[in-house]
Amino acid sequence: MRGDSGAGGDLRFTDEKDASRYTLHRGDALVSVLDYNDDGRSVAMTRAFTIPTYRGHGCAGELVERAVAHLEAAGDREVIPVCWYVAEWFDQHPERAGILRARTA
Numbered sequence: 001m002r003g004d005s006g007a008g009g010d011l012r013f014t015d016e017k018d019a020s021r022y023t024l025h026r027g028d029a030l031v032s033v034l035d036y037n038d039d040g041r042s043v044a045m046t047r048a049f050t051i052p053t054y055r056g057h058g059c060a061g062e063l064v065e066r067a068v069a070h071l072e073a074a075g076d077r078e079v080i081p082v083c084w085y086v087a088e089w090f091d092q093h094p095e096r097a098g099i100l101r102a103r104t105a
Contacts, residue, residue, distance in 0.1 A: 011059070013066040022067040024059055032059040034067055034086075042101050043071060044080040064089045072099055 012025045022034040032050040036043050045067070050059045064086055071077050078101035081087040090097060 011062065013063070013070075015067075015070060022063060022070070024063045024066075026054075032063045034060075034063050034083075036067075038077065042078040042080050044082050045086040046082045048083050048085040060085060061089060068096055068099060072096075 010026055011031060014023050014025070016023055017038075020036055020038065022036065024031040030051060031054045032048070034045060035047040035049075036045050038044075045064070048060045048064065050063075068079065071079060077099075079086075079090075079099050080101050081090055090100060
């Protein structure tokens with residue numbers, strides 16, 4: 001990813017709304033998937049998965065980064081980090097917490 005020669009900068013981000021998932025592709029190859037549920041007010045990010053061949057190069061982190069940026073740009077959804085990886089990503093990026101749905105007791 002950014003500055004990582006292992007993943008490269010030739011990754012394409014897509015929001016496959018019909019499949020409720022964000023994806024990263026390198027060429028025609030699927031690299032990483034982030035499944036979600038969108039209820040019109042919030043997006044529950046439920047599972048991040050990277051194809052084993054591409055693991056260890058920051059692909060899942062890049063995918064979460066791009067998905068969060070996509071949602072921030074739209075400005076009409078909050079994120080619920082159901083997936084442990086997404087929750088840890090937000091822990092490592094507290095500056096992005098403004099998009100998180102506030103927790104209720």
